[in-house]
Amino acid sequence: MGINLWGLVSQAFVFGVMLIVLAKWAFPALMKTMDQRERVIREGVDNAEKAKREVAEAEKRVEALLDQARRDAQDAIAKATLAAEHVRRDIELDAQSRARDIISQAERRIQQEVAQARSQLRQEVADLAIQAAEHVVGNSMDQTTSRKLVSEFVTQSRDLQC
Amino acid sequence: MLWKLPNIGVPSDALFYIGPFPVYxxxxxxxxxxxxxxxxxxxxxxxxxxxxxxxxxxxxxxxxxxxxxxxxxxxxxxxxxxxxxxxxxxxxxxxxxxxxxxxxxETIGTINHEVPGCPAHPQTVLGIFLVDHASSNCITPWLRPPSTxxxxxxxxxxxxxxxxxxxxxxxxxxxxxxxxxxxxxxxxxxxxxxxxxxxxxxxxxxxxxxxxxxxxxxxxxxxxxxxxxxxxxxxxxxxxxxxxxxxxxxxxxxxxxxxxxxxxxxxxxxxxxxxxxxxxxxxxxxxxxxxxxxxxxxxxx
Structure with missing residues (x-):
């Protein structure tokens, strides 16, 4: 079978040397690197988780701000609508008042013009009547007296009409 | 038959000695x-x-x-x-x-003169198939798998x-x-x-x-x-x-x-x-x- 003490011892020695070198230097060095890598990866994962949480929180904050902005915008729109309604109403009232003023001014002017026209007409009628009377009765009456008589007549006739 | 079946033995072969200790x-x-x-x-x-x-x-x-x-x-x-x-x-x-x-x-080694019918003088052989028919079973390999x-x-x-x-x-x-x-x-x-x-x-x-x-x-x-x-x-x-x-x-x-x-x-x-x-x-x-x-x-x- 070839089994002998030297053969066993020499093979065991080779294994022993290899075991000592691996156990003392190689495995610890390798495990140190692996542990270091694991730490780095874990830190990376933790940081990613943290960043994810922060992003979620930021999204929540952004959402809240957007909600607030939407509410503010709606309030502003409502206020603006109200103010516009007020302004519209004011403008309308102002316009109505101005229209009334214009109408009343126009009425007054019309009345004045009517009065003026009536006066003018009365004068013309008087003149015509005087001319007619002068033509009928001749020059027996002077012009001032005739005008006074016609004017009294017209006034009486208007009073009678009223 | 071009070659003979190599000599198969369980014990490993000593290649040389360091003092009294053989190196297998x-x-x-x-x-x-x-x-x-x-x-x-x-x-x-x-x-x-x-x-x-x-x-x-x-x-x-x-x-x-x-x-x-x-x-x-x-x-x-x-x-x-x-x-x-x-x-x-x-x-x-x-x-x-x-x-x-x-x-x-196991194919590179020396002709083992101790095997019956092998040449008396040791001779290096680089490959079992490179030797002649008579010596192809005489090789003592320089390298053999430790697990054998x-x-x-x-x-x-x-x-x-x-x-x-x-x-x-x-x-x-x-x-x-x-x-x-x-x-x-x-x-x-x-x-x-x-x-x-x-x-x-x-x-x-x-x-x-x-x-x-x-x-x-x-x-x-x-x-x-x-x-x-x-x-x-x-x-x-x-x-x-x-x-x-x-x-x-x-x-x-x-x-x-x-x-x-x-x-x-x-x-x-x-x-x-x-x-x-x-x-x-x-x-x-x-x-x-x-x-x-x-x-x-x-x-x-």
Missing amino acids: NTLLLSIVSALIVLGFFYFATRKASIIPTPIQNLVEWVTETLLHLCEEVAGKVNGRRFFPWVASIFLLVLMANWWEVIPGV DLNFTIALAIISFVATQWYGFKILGWRLQLGRYFSVREGPMGLVVGLLELILEPLRILSLSFRLFGNLFAGDVLLLVIAFLVPFVGAIPFYFLELFVGFIQAFVFAFLTLIFMTLGTTSHGHEDPEEEHAAETAHATHQRAEVALSHGEKSAS
């Missing part, structure tokens, strides 16, 4: 195997960085896989404790096993056994460890069980060493015979088979060492939950491994 062809490859493993680790850890080089990646992968295996079977603490033994055994045996598929191993030498397998099995006992005494204490074999408290049955344990423990050396030796020596002979029957191409499929067998046998040797260490450091009381879990895992794994081994050996035969 298997010892030479054992040293080379250890140097290759150490070389891998040297280049992997020389400029080890967080971003690994390909060789560092490979070595880390192997280390991490073995470490996880140890921690899974023996628990976190004991797993880390046993890991250097298990990993060293696995890597050395793996390298030792895979030598048999390397061209030149019983000295290698028994030495590793003894180391595994001694380490198991040493850890048993260290972790359990001498009273509990001796109590496994000389259990007076549990009555006559305990004594019988202890006696059986006492007989079985050293028998593990035989089972470990002869399993590895048998598988690898048989594979080696198989490759030689096939290469003799169908030279150059006939052995190619068997190279893949032997690569697989070499890996499996290295794994089995290391794994059984781990299981023996786990069982050897577990007291019957199981006060520690981790210890209890490790013992249960080791028992279950041991049974599964035995079943798988018996199936594997049947199919291989």
